[in-house]
Amino acid sequence: MRLTLWYAGVLALVLALFAILTYLLFAYTLQNQTNQTLSEIAGVFETTVNRELENEDKIVDSTKGSEAIRDATTELGFKDYQVFAFSSDNRLIAATKIADSDTQISPEIAESQLKTFSSKPNADFFDFENGGKSFRAFFYPFKLQSQNYSLLIVHSLDDQNELLARISYAFLISVPLALLFASFGGYFLAKKSLAPISEMSRAAEAITAKNLNERMPVKNERDELGSLASKFNELLSRLDVSFEQQRRFMADASHELRTPVAIVRGEADVILGKEKRAETEYRESFSIVQSEAERMTRIIEDLFTLARVDAGQQPLQKAAIYLDEILGEAVKSFRTVANKRNVTLEYKTPEEMKYSGDAQLLRRLFSNLIDNALKHAKSHVKVTNERRDDSYEINISDDGAGIPTDAQTHIFERFYRADKARSRNANVSAGSGAGLGLAISKFIAEAHDGRLALAKSDSHGSIFTVQFPAKK
C-alpha cells in the first residue's frame, strides 16, 4: 500500500511536470509563430508598397506614399491579420479588413492602441484586450520616399488561446486518469508480486527454535523471491542442523553426567540407609564417591573446553616449546598405567622439534592419544616422532583389535564411543571416558595448525597420526 502511494506520488509529479513543460513549450512556440507571421506580413506589406511606388513615376510626392499604401492595403488581404498603416503624425492612412467580424478591430481602436504603444519605447510586439478578446499587435515603422510611416498589424489570439486551453483541459483530464489507472495497476502489481513476501514473512514468523524443521513455501525457484525463499530455507536447514547438534550435545552431556551422579547419590543413599556399618564399608563407599566426583570433574572440564571451542574463544597460550619434550613427558606419565596393564610402551626419542604452541593443550592431546592406545592395546603401544621435509609427524600405534570400519568415520565426533562397554569399564586416566577425548584432541591439533587423523585401523591395531607444519 505504501509502495503504491509512493509510486503514485512520483508518477503524479512526473506527469504534472511533463504536462506543464509541454504546455509552456506549446505556448512559446505559438507565440513565436505569431510574432514571426506578424513581422513577415510587415515585410510583405513594405515590399508591396515599394513595388507599387516603382510602378509609378519616380517623382517624389508626399501624397504618393499614402497612395501606394492605400493601394497595397486593398491589394493585400491577410486572413486573420489586420494591417493598419499610419502616417508619421499617427494618422490612419489605410486598414485591411478580415472575414471574421468577431475579431475585427475598428480603426479607432487601432489608433488609440498605437497612441498608448508609442509611449513605450523599444518594443515591437504588444498585447492588448478589446471587447473581452486578446490581440497581439506588431508595430513596424518604415520609411517611404524619406517619409516616416508605421504599420500596426493586429492578430487575434483567440484561436491560439483556445488551443492552449484545450491542451490544458486535455492534460487536466488525462493526467489524473492516467494516474488513477497507473496507481490501480501498480497496486495490483505490487500486491501480486509482494504476496509471496507476505506469505514468507508469515511463515518466518511462525518458525522458532522448536520447529526449525519447517520450511518456507517456494513457488518458483527461478524468480528472485523463489530463490530468496530457498536461500532462507537453506539457512533454516543449517540452523536446524546446528540446533540439533546442540540439542544432542546437551542430551549426551547430561546423560554422561547422569551416571556418575547416580552412583554418588545411590552410594550415599545406601550407605546411610543402614545405621551401623563397618569402617571398611564407609571407606569403600567414599572412595567410590571420590572417584566418581573426579570423573564428573573431568567430564565437566571437557565440556567446558568444548563449549569454549564452540564459542570460538579458547585462547591459546602460545610459547616456544619442543614437541618432542612434551610428548616425552606424556609418555612418561603413562609408564605406570602401562605396566599395570602389562602393555609395553615404546617411545623413540627423535631429534628436536621446535614449535610454537600451548604446552598444556598439547600435553592433553598426546595424553588423550596415548591413553586411548593403552586402553585398546593387547600388549604393545608404540609412539614415534619424526621430522619430515616440511612437517613433524607423531604416530601413536597400538596392537588392539582395531576400530570397526563403520565406526572409523565417527570417532572424532563428540560422545562417540566405538565400544561402549569396554571404554566404560576401563579405568579412565586422561580422558573422561565420555567419548570426548578424540574430539578435543582434534580441536587441539587444528588449533595449532596441525592435523589429527586415523592413519590406519585393522585387526592388527590402529595408528593415529598428528602432523604439525615444521618451520624451516
Next chain:
Amino acid sequence: MRILLVEDEPRIANFVVKGLRDNAFAVDTAETGEAALYQAEINTYDAIILDVMIPEKDGLEVCRELREKGSQIPILMLTARDTVEDRISGLNFGADDYLTKPFAFGELIARLRAILRRREKSFEPTRITVDDLEIDTQSQRTWRGGQEIALTTKEFTVLEYLARNAGKVIGREEISEHCWDETYDPFTNTIEVFINRLRKKIDAEEGKTTLLHTKRGAGYVLGDLTAKENV
C-alpha cells in the same frame, strides 16, 4: 524376595546390590541382555530391575522377550534417558514401572515393593499379618502379640517370604530360590538353621500358638494351623 539386577555399569550395580541386600532382598546380577534372559530362565526371581542401555540386547528387548514367553515377573526399568517417549516405550514393552537415573535409593525400594505388591494383589502395603505375628517389610521389624522381635536381615528375608505365602507349604528349594542368590549352596542345611533360629524367636513364648510348622518331606508352613482346621 529374590531380585535379578541387570546393569552393565559396575559401580551402579555395586550400590544397588548393597542396598537391596540391606533391605532383605536376595540379589543376582547380569551385565548383558542375553545374560539376563538366561538367568531369568534358569532361576526364579520375584522381580527384575532392568537397565535400558545394556549391551547385546537392550532392556526394552529383554522386557519384550520375557513377556512374549509369558513371564508375569514384575519388571522395574532403570534408565538414564528420561524423555516421555522413553518412558512410554518402556511401559509399552511390558515394564511395570520406570525409574530414571539418578534416583533416590529409597524410591527404588519403594517402587520395587509396589510392583511386588501389585502382583500379589495385596492392599496392605508394607504390613503382613499372620495371626498375631506382624511384620513390616519397609522397616524390617517384626512383632508377635505387639512385642517386637529382633531378627537379622536374612532371618527377616525368610520370614517375609513365608509370611507372604502364609498357609501354604513352602519347599526348601523354593525358599532358597526366593531368599538366597545364586551363591547358595543347596547341599548345606543353611535353610534348616535359619528356620530353627526363626522358630526360637517367634514361637518361643509359652502359651502362644505355634506358627512355624514343619511338614515332613514337603517343607514349611507359617500360620495357625489349628485355627484353620477348626474352620
